[in-house]
Amino acid sequence: MSLDRWVVCEQCDSVYTRRPLRPGEVADCARCGHHLYRHHRFDLERLLALTLATAIVFVMANVYPVVALNAQGAYNAATIWGAVIATWESGVAPVAFISALLVFFFPLSQICLFAYVLLGLRRGRRPAEFRQAMHALSLMQPWSMAEVFMLGILVAIVKLHGVMTVIPGIGLWSFAILTLLLAALTSYDLQDLWDIAEDVEAGRPA
Ligand SMILES: [Zn+2]
Structure with missing residues:
Protein backbone atom coordinates (compact mmCIF):
# COMPACT_ATOMS: atom_id res chain seq x y z
CA MET A 1 0.00 0.00 0.00
CA HIS A 40 -9.21 22.29 -4.64
CA ARG A 41 -11.28 25.10 -6.03
CA PHE A 42 -9.07 25.23 -9.14
CA ASP A 43 -6.85 22.44 -10.35
CA LEU A 44 -3.30 23.15 -11.49
CA GLU A 45 -4.17 23.59 -15.19
CA ARG A 46 -6.99 26.06 -14.51
CA LEU A 47 -4.85 28.09 -12.14
CA LEU A 48 -2.06 28.20 -14.70
CA ALA A 49 -4.52 29.31 -17.42
CA LEU A 50 -5.78 32.08 -15.10
CA THR A 51 -2.19 33.20 -14.43
CA LEU A 52 -1.29 33.29 -18.14
CA ALA A 53 -4.50 35.20 -19.00
CA THR A 54 -3.68 37.71 -16.24
CA ALA A 55 -0.12 38.11 -17.61
CA ILE A 56 -1.39 38.84 -21.16
CA VAL A 57 -3.98 41.37 -19.96
CA PHE A 58 -1.34 42.94 -17.67
CA VAL A 59 0.91 43.62 -20.70
CA MET A 60 -2.03 45.07 -22.67
CA ALA A 61 -3.08 47.33 -19.75
CA ASN A 62 0.46 48.71 -19.56
CA VAL A 63 1.18 49.09 -23.28
CA TYR A 64 -2.07 50.58 -24.63
CA PRO A 65 -3.33 54.09 -23.77
CA VAL A 66 -5.83 54.20 -20.91
CA VAL A 67 -7.47 57.35 -22.20
CA ALA A 68 -7.15 59.75 -25.08
CA LEU A 69 -7.76 63.40 -24.19
CA ASN A 70 -8.86 66.00 -26.67
CA ALA A 71 -8.68 69.61 -25.44
CA GLN A 72 -9.26 72.34 -28.03
CA GLY A 73 -7.94 70.21 -30.86
CA ALA A 74 -4.83 69.07 -28.96
CA TYR A 75 -4.88 65.28 -28.82
CA ASN A 76 -3.08 63.45 -26.02
CA ALA A 77 -3.04 59.70 -25.30
CA ALA A 78 -1.99 58.55 -21.84
CA THR A 79 -0.76 55.13 -20.78
CA ILE A 80 -0.67 54.08 -17.12
CA TRP A 81 3.08 54.66 -17.06
CA GLY A 82 2.63 58.05 -18.70
CA ALA A 83 0.18 58.96 -15.91
CA VAL A 84 2.59 57.75 -13.20
CA ILE A 85 5.49 59.74 -14.71
CA ALA A 86 3.29 62.84 -15.11
CA THR A 87 2.26 62.51 -11.44
CA TRP A 88 5.94 62.24 -10.46
CA GLU A 89 6.88 65.31 -12.50
CA SER A 90 4.02 67.35 -11.07
CA GLY A 91 5.71 67.16 -7.68
CA VAL A 92 3.69 64.48 -5.86
CA ALA A 93 6.33 61.78 -5.89
CA PRO A 94 4.80 59.71 -3.02
CA VAL A 95 1.51 59.32 -4.94
CA ALA A 96 3.41 58.32 -8.10
CA PHE A 97 5.51 55.84 -6.10
CA ILE A 98 2.48 54.18 -4.43
CA SER A 99 0.59 54.07 -7.75
CA ALA A 100 3.56 52.40 -9.43
CA LEU A 101 3.71 49.80 -6.64
CA LEU A 102 -0.04 49.06 -6.74
CA VAL A 103 -0.57 48.94 -10.49
CA PHE A 104 2.77 47.64 -11.68
CA PHE A 105 5.24 46.09 -9.24
CA PHE A 106 2.84 44.12 -6.98
CA PRO A 107 0.72 42.67 -9.81
CA LEU A 108 3.85 41.85 -11.87
CA SER A 109 5.52 40.15 -8.87
CA GLN A 110 2.39 38.16 -8.07
CA ILE A 111 1.94 37.01 -11.68
CA CYS A 112 5.63 35.99 -11.88
CA LEU A 113 5.54 34.15 -8.53
CA PHE A 114 2.35 32.25 -9.44
CA ALA A 115 3.85 31.36 -12.85
CA TYR A 116 7.09 30.20 -11.19
CA VAL A 117 5.30 28.00 -8.63
CA LEU A 118 2.71 26.59 -11.07
CA LEU A 119 5.09 25.87 -13.95
CA GLY A 120 7.37 24.08 -11.48
CA LEU A 121 4.50 21.99 -10.09
CA ARG A 122 3.34 21.18 -13.61
CA ARG A 123 6.71 19.49 -14.18
CA GLY A 124 5.86 17.23 -11.26
CA ARG A 125 7.85 18.75 -8.37
CA ARG A 126 8.15 21.82 -6.19
CA PRO A 127 10.44 24.48 -7.72
CA ALA A 128 13.67 25.18 -5.79
CA GLU A 129 12.42 28.39 -4.13
CA PHE A 130 8.85 27.14 -3.59
CA ARG A 131 8.72 27.99 0.13
CA GLN A 132 10.12 31.53 -0.39
CA ALA A 133 7.79 32.17 -3.34
CA MET A 134 4.75 31.08 -1.29
CA HIS A 135 5.88 33.28 1.60
CA ALA A 136 6.25 36.29 -0.72
CA LEU A 137 2.78 35.62 -2.19
CA SER A 138 1.16 35.54 1.23
CA LEU A 139 2.95 38.80 2.19
CA MET A 140 1.73 40.52 -0.98
CA GLN A 141 -1.88 39.31 -0.78
CA PRO A 142 -3.16 42.28 1.31
CA TRP A 143 -1.43 44.72 -1.06
CA SER A 144 -3.34 43.71 -4.13
CA MET A 145 -5.36 46.86 -4.69
CA ALA A 146 -5.57 47.32 -8.44
CA GLU A 147 -9.30 48.04 -7.99
CA VAL A 148 -8.41 51.17 -5.96
CA PHE A 149 -6.41 52.47 -8.92
CA MET A 150 -9.23 51.51 -11.32
CA LEU A 151 -11.61 53.60 -9.21
CA GLY A 152 -9.12 56.49 -9.31
CA ILE A 153 -8.98 56.35 -13.12
CA LEU A 154 -12.79 56.37 -13.37
CA VAL A 155 -13.09 59.35 -11.00
CA ALA A 156 -10.42 61.24 -13.03
CA ILE A 157 -12.28 60.46 -16.31
CA VAL A 158 -15.61 61.71 -14.92
CA LYS A 159 -13.95 64.91 -13.64
CA LEU A 160 -12.06 65.57 -16.89
CA HIS A 161 -15.14 64.85 -18.98
CA GLY A 162 -16.58 68.33 -18.34
CA VAL A 163 -13.36 70.06 -19.38
CA MET A 164 -12.27 68.03 -22.37
CA THR A 165 -13.24 65.09 -24.53
CA VAL A 166 -12.14 61.84 -22.88
CA ILE A 167 -12.02 58.73 -25.05
CA PRO A 168 -11.49 55.45 -23.16
CA GLY A 169 -8.63 53.45 -24.68
CA ILE A 170 -7.82 49.72 -24.96
CA GLY A 171 -5.66 50.14 -21.85
CA LEU A 172 -8.71 51.11 -19.78
CA TRP A 173 -10.74 48.03 -20.80
CA SER A 174 -7.66 45.87 -20.30
CA PHE A 175 -7.15 47.38 -16.87
CA ALA A 176 -10.79 46.70 -15.94
CA ILE A 177 -10.41 43.04 -16.95
CA LEU A 178 -7.02 42.91 -15.21
CA THR A 179 -8.65 44.11 -11.98
CA LEU A 180 -11.12 41.19 -12.10
CA LEU A 181 -8.49 38.59 -13.04
CA LEU A 182 -6.08 39.82 -10.35
CA ALA A 183 -8.87 39.71 -7.77
CA ALA A 184 -9.56 36.07 -8.71
CA LEU A 185 -5.84 35.20 -8.64
CA THR A 186 -4.89 36.97 -5.42
CA SER A 187 -7.96 35.84 -3.49
CA TYR A 188 -6.89 32.26 -4.18
CA ASP A 189 -6.45 30.37 -0.92
CA LEU A 190 -2.69 29.68 -0.80
CA GLN A 191 -3.34 26.68 1.45
CA ASP A 192 -4.85 25.05 -1.66
CA LEU A 193 -1.54 25.57 -3.44
CA TRP A 194 0.33 23.87 -0.60
CA ASP A 195 -2.15 20.97 -0.86
CA ILE A 196 -1.70 20.84 -4.64
CA ALA A 197 2.09 20.78 -4.15
CA GLU A 198 1.74 17.83 -1.76
CA ASP A 199 -0.51 16.02 -4.24
CA VAL A 200 1.95 16.65 -7.08
CA GLU A 201 4.91 15.37 -5.10
CA ALA A 202 2.98 12.31 -3.97
CA GLY A 203 2.03 11.57 -7.59
CA ARG A 204 -1.69 12.17 -7.05
CA PRO A 205 -3.60 14.05 -9.78
CA ALA A 206 -3.67 17.79 -8.87
ZN1 LIG B 1 -4.85 16.62 14.94
Whole structure:
Protein backbone atom coordinates (compact mmCIF):
# COMPACT_ATOMS: atom_id res chain seq x y z
CA MET A 1 0.00 0.00 0.00
CA SER A 2 1.50 3.34 -0.98
CA LEU A 3 2.31 5.95 1.70
CA ASP A 4 0.50 8.80 -0.06
CA ARG A 5 -2.87 7.23 0.80
CA TRP A 6 -2.26 8.34 4.38
CA VAL A 7 -2.38 11.81 5.84
CA VAL A 8 -0.78 12.71 9.18
CA CYS A 9 -2.04 15.64 11.30
CA GLU A 10 0.80 18.15 11.75
CA GLN A 11 -0.51 19.13 15.19
CA CYS A 12 -1.25 15.85 16.97
CA ASP A 13 0.24 13.13 14.68
CA SER A 14 -3.12 11.36 14.20
CA VAL A 15 -3.10 9.26 11.03
CA TYR A 16 -6.01 9.12 8.58
CA THR A 17 -6.73 7.48 5.25
CA ARG A 18 -6.97 10.12 2.53
CA ARG A 19 -10.24 10.06 0.61
CA PRO A 20 -11.41 12.17 -2.36
CA LEU A 21 -13.47 15.22 -1.34
CA ARG A 22 -16.44 16.82 -3.07
CA PRO A 23 -16.34 20.53 -4.06
CA GLY A 24 -16.35 22.73 -0.95
CA GLU A 25 -15.49 19.88 1.41
CA VAL A 26 -12.68 20.21 3.94
CA ALA A 27 -10.97 17.43 5.89
CA ASP A 28 -10.15 18.40 9.49
CA CYS A 29 -8.48 16.33 12.18
CA ALA A 30 -11.17 14.60 14.29
CA ARG A 31 -8.98 14.82 17.40
CA CYS A 32 -7.63 18.42 17.38
CA GLY A 33 -9.57 20.10 14.55
CA HIS A 34 -6.42 21.03 12.57
CA HIS A 35 -7.00 21.51 8.83
CA LEU A 36 -5.71 18.48 6.91
CA TYR A 37 -6.66 19.05 3.26
CA ARG A 38 -9.53 20.33 1.14
CA HIS A 39 -11.10 20.00 -2.26
CA HIS A 40 -9.21 22.29 -4.64
CA ARG A 41 -11.28 25.10 -6.03
CA PHE A 42 -9.07 25.23 -9.14
CA ASP A 43 -6.85 22.44 -10.35
CA LEU A 44 -3.30 23.15 -11.49
CA GLU A 45 -4.17 23.59 -15.19
CA ARG A 46 -6.99 26.06 -14.51
CA LEU A 47 -4.85 28.09 -12.14
CA LEU A 48 -2.06 28.20 -14.70
CA ALA A 49 -4.52 29.31 -17.42
CA LEU A 50 -5.78 32.08 -15.10
CA THR A 51 -2.19 33.20 -14.43
CA LEU A 52 -1.29 33.29 -18.14
CA ALA A 53 -4.50 35.20 -19.00
CA THR A 54 -3.68 37.71 -16.24
CA ALA A 55 -0.12 38.11 -17.61
CA ILE A 56 -1.39 38.84 -21.16
CA VAL A 57 -3.98 41.37 -19.96
CA PHE A 58 -1.34 42.94 -17.67
CA VAL A 59 0.91 43.62 -20.70
CA MET A 60 -2.03 45.07 -22.67
CA ALA A 61 -3.08 47.33 -19.75
CA ASN A 62 0.46 48.71 -19.56
CA VAL A 63 1.18 49.09 -23.28
CA TYR A 64 -2.07 50.58 -24.63
CA PRO A 65 -3.33 54.09 -23.77
CA VAL A 66 -5.83 54.20 -20.91
CA VAL A 67 -7.47 57.35 -22.20
CA ALA A 68 -7.15 59.75 -25.08
CA LEU A 69 -7.76 63.40 -24.19
CA ASN A 70 -8.86 66.00 -26.67
CA ALA A 71 -8.68 69.61 -25.44
CA GLN A 72 -9.26 72.34 -28.03
CA GLY A 73 -7.94 70.21 -30.86
CA ALA A 74 -4.83 69.07 -28.96
CA TYR A 75 -4.88 65.28 -28.82
CA ASN A 76 -3.08 63.45 -26.02
CA ALA A 77 -3.04 59.70 -25.30
CA ALA A 78 -1.99 58.55 -21.84
CA THR A 79 -0.76 55.13 -20.78
CA ILE A 80 -0.67 54.08 -17.12
CA TRP A 81 3.08 54.66 -17.06
CA GLY A 82 2.63 58.05 -18.70
CA ALA A 83 0.18 58.96 -15.91
CA VAL A 84 2.59 57.75 -13.20
CA ILE A 85 5.49 59.74 -14.71
CA ALA A 86 3.29 62.84 -15.11
CA THR A 87 2.26 62.51 -11.44
CA TRP A 88 5.94 62.24 -10.46
CA GLU A 89 6.88 65.31 -12.50
CA SER A 90 4.02 67.35 -11.07
CA GLY A 91 5.71 67.16 -7.68
CA VAL A 92 3.69 64.48 -5.86
CA ALA A 93 6.33 61.78 -5.89
CA PRO A 94 4.80 59.71 -3.02
CA VAL A 95 1.51 59.32 -4.94
CA ALA A 96 3.41 58.32 -8.10
CA PHE A 97 5.51 55.84 -6.10
CA ILE A 98 2.48 54.18 -4.43
CA SER A 99 0.59 54.07 -7.75
CA ALA A 100 3.56 52.40 -9.43
CA LEU A 101 3.71 49.80 -6.64
CA LEU A 102 -0.04 49.06 -6.74
CA VAL A 103 -0.57 48.94 -10.49
CA PHE A 104 2.77 47.64 -11.68
CA PHE A 105 5.24 46.09 -9.24
CA PHE A 106 2.84 44.12 -6.98
CA PRO A 107 0.72 42.67 -9.81
CA LEU A 108 3.85 41.85 -11.87
CA SER A 109 5.52 40.15 -8.87
CA GLN A 110 2.39 38.16 -8.07
CA ILE A 111 1.94 37.01 -11.68
CA CYS A 112 5.63 35.99 -11.88
CA LEU A 113 5.54 34.15 -8.53
CA PHE A 114 2.35 32.25 -9.44
CA ALA A 115 3.85 31.36 -12.85
CA TYR A 116 7.09 30.20 -11.19
CA VAL A 117 5.30 28.00 -8.63
CA LEU A 118 2.71 26.59 -11.07
CA LEU A 119 5.09 25.87 -13.95
CA GLY A 120 7.37 24.08 -11.48
CA LEU A 121 4.50 21.99 -10.09
CA ARG A 122 3.34 21.18 -13.61
CA ARG A 123 6.71 19.49 -14.18
CA GLY A 124 5.86 17.23 -11.26
CA ARG A 125 7.85 18.75 -8.37
CA ARG A 126 8.15 21.82 -6.19
CA PRO A 127 10.44 24.48 -7.72
CA ALA A 128 13.67 25.18 -5.79
CA GLU A 129 12.42 28.39 -4.13
CA PHE A 130 8.85 27.14 -3.59
CA ARG A 131 8.72 27.99 0.13
CA GLN A 132 10.12 31.53 -0.39
CA ALA A 133 7.79 32.17 -3.34
CA MET A 134 4.75 31.08 -1.29
CA HIS A 135 5.88 33.28 1.60
CA ALA A 136 6.25 36.29 -0.72
CA LEU A 137 2.78 35.62 -2.19
CA SER A 138 1.16 35.54 1.23
CA LEU A 139 2.95 38.80 2.19
CA MET A 140 1.73 40.52 -0.98
CA GLN A 141 -1.88 39.31 -0.78
CA PRO A 142 -3.16 42.28 1.31
CA TRP A 143 -1.43 44.72 -1.06
CA SER A 144 -3.34 43.71 -4.13
CA MET A 145 -5.36 46.86 -4.69
CA ALA A 146 -5.57 47.32 -8.44
CA GLU A 147 -9.30 48.04 -7.99
CA VAL A 148 -8.41 51.17 -5.96
CA PHE A 149 -6.41 52.47 -8.92
CA MET A 150 -9.23 51.51 -11.32
CA LEU A 151 -11.61 53.60 -9.21
CA GLY A 152 -9.12 56.49 -9.31
CA ILE A 153 -8.98 56.35 -13.12
CA LEU A 154 -12.79 56.37 -13.37
CA VAL A 155 -13.09 59.35 -11.00
CA ALA A 156 -10.42 61.24 -13.03
CA ILE A 157 -12.28 60.46 -16.31
CA VAL A 158 -15.61 61.71 -14.92
CA LYS A 159 -13.95 64.91 -13.64
CA LEU A 160 -12.06 65.57 -16.89
CA HIS A 161 -15.14 64.85 -18.98
CA GLY A 162 -16.58 68.33 -18.34
CA VAL A 163 -13.36 70.06 -19.38
CA MET A 164 -12.27 68.03 -22.37
CA THR A 165 -13.24 65.09 -24.53
CA VAL A 166 -12.14 61.84 -22.88
CA ILE A 167 -12.02 58.73 -25.05
CA PRO A 168 -11.49 55.45 -23.16
CA GLY A 169 -8.63 53.45 -24.68
CA ILE A 170 -7.82 49.72 -24.96
CA GLY A 171 -5.66 50.14 -21.85
CA LEU A 172 -8.71 51.11 -19.78
CA TRP A 173 -10.74 48.03 -20.80
CA SER A 174 -7.66 45.87 -20.30
CA PHE A 175 -7.15 47.38 -16.87
CA ALA A 176 -10.79 46.70 -15.94
CA ILE A 177 -10.41 43.04 -16.95
CA LEU A 178 -7.02 42.91 -15.21
CA THR A 179 -8.65 44.11 -11.98
CA LEU A 180 -11.12 41.19 -12.10
CA LEU A 181 -8.49 38.59 -13.04
CA LEU A 182 -6.08 39.82 -10.35
CA ALA A 183 -8.87 39.71 -7.77
CA ALA A 184 -9.56 36.07 -8.71
CA LEU A 185 -5.84 35.20 -8.64
CA THR A 186 -4.89 36.97 -5.42
CA SER A 187 -7.96 35.84 -3.49
CA TYR A 188 -6.89 32.26 -4.18
CA ASP A 189 -6.45 30.37 -0.92
CA LEU A 190 -2.69 29.68 -0.80
CA GLN A 191 -3.34 26.68 1.45
CA ASP A 192 -4.85 25.05 -1.66
CA LEU A 193 -1.54 25.57 -3.44
CA TRP A 194 0.33 23.87 -0.60
CA ASP A 195 -2.15 20.97 -0.86
CA ILE A 196 -1.70 20.84 -4.64
CA ALA A 197 2.09 20.78 -4.15
CA GLU A 198 1.74 17.83 -1.76
CA ASP A 199 -0.51 16.02 -4.24
CA VAL A 200 1.95 16.65 -7.08
CA GLU A 201 4.91 15.37 -5.10
CA ALA A 202 2.98 12.31 -3.97
CA GLY A 203 2.03 11.57 -7.59
CA ARG A 204 -1.69 12.17 -7.05
CA PRO A 205 -3.60 14.05 -9.78
CA ALA A 206 -3.67 17.79 -8.87
ZN1 LIG B 1 -4.85 16.62 14.94
